Structures are given as structure tokens and as C-alpha cells.
Amino acid sequence: MKDAKIRLFVDAPLGAGQAVAVGEAQANYLFNVMRLSRGAQVLLFNGQSGEWRAEVAEAGKRSGILICAAQTAPQIMPPDLWLLFAPIKKARTDFIVEKAVEMGAARICPVQTQHTNADRIRPEKLTAHAMEAAEQCGATFVPPVDDLRPLDKVLATWPEGRLLFWADEAMAGQNLPITGPKGAPSALLIGPEGGFSDAEKSRLRALPYIRPMSLGPRILRADTAAVAALTLWQAQMGDWA
């Protein structure tokens, strides 16, 4: 059996003997860029059915067919953790999405705050980044990336029972351990480069489900802060704990 190294997310059912049609972009990647031909092996996942080894049955220039052989990994969902963050410059926003997938966030929620210096994002592009990150890191799940929503709207419809861990730069340097039951529905909130406005801070402080969080004695850039917050939560309450 040849090594099956390439992992692909596909939006198709997977199961023993199941044929999976690949579209133009994936066909280009598999058959032109990676030069796979009939009989080559790849790994597939669809976010629901675990990971499957599949064999190339047809390799065309713009399309192809893969046939699933056997399951190689079970479906594993990440803990119920959302990452709320204020989008920053494009390359750093891409970085945050990629790291959120590697770190095991279940949902990625870009939020617009008063000092957010981005008024639109491209959710479909960010979703493509999320898929690539999942393909690369061995995850069997791709977290959905929401469209940009104002923070106050997100808070207005906050689901009951979900804790909101707020990376609050005013808490920098304080010893504020993260506490909560393992796996409890949670979200992390990371602010923009300009931090949160006074109005936002007082609103956040008054929420019953808010848990202010410190990320150490130094002020981190938003992209670093996202990774640090994900790490703390995963180690304390998530699938590292």
C-alpha cells in the first residue's frame, strides 16, 4: 500500500466503497500540482464521518473520482469553545483563523467592536483557510467561520449557560486562573489593537456570564493573545486538560 499523505476536506458523504467526485480546484491540486494518478491514495474527511483512506479511480484535468476504502480515524469534535475576536489586518486575521483550528476551536466568530479597524471580512476565504488548517493538522472537523457581527448584537443573543472568557488587558499581570468545569460551553473574547472602549468595558463587566482573563504581565498583540487564550482554556478546561 502506498503512503496516503495528502489529506483533503470534502463536502461529500464518506463510507466504505463510496465514490467521491472532486471538483476543479481539488482536481488541479491532486492531479496537476501533486501529480497523483490512478491508484494513488489520499485521506479524506468531511467533518462528520472521521477520516477515510481513498484511492484515485479517475484523474482528469478538471475532475476526478476517489473511492473510499477504509476508515483511518474516528470523528473527533473539538470542545464546545468559540473564539470571538476583532479582525485585524488580513494576514494576522488569517493567522488567527489558522491557529484557532489547530488549537481546537469549535466555531470562529469575528466581531466588530468600537475600535475594530476592519469593517468587512471575507468569510468564504477564511473558511478556506480553516479547511486548509484542518487538512494540515490532522483534525477531522472544520470549525465554521461566521460573518462579521457587531459585538453588542452577539451579546444581545448570548446563549444561556455559555461562559465568556474576556481577555481584558486591564487584568494584565494579575493572577487570574481560568476556572470552570471541563468542557463547559465557553467562548473567548479577544479585542482589537486599540483595545475595548470604556462603554464596551462597562457592558462586559456587568454580564453575569463574563469571566475576565489575564494573559500575563505583557500586552500581547491580538493574534498572540488569541493563541495564548486558546492555550490557557484548552489546558484548563478543554481537550488538553
Ligand code: SAH
Ligand atoms: N491597545 C490596547 C491593547 C490591545 S491588545 C491597550 O493598550 O490597552 C489586543 C487584545 O489582546 C486586547 O484587547 C485583549 O483582548 C488581549 N490582550 C493582550 N494582552 C493581554 C493581557 N496581558 N491580558 C489580557 N488580555 C490581553
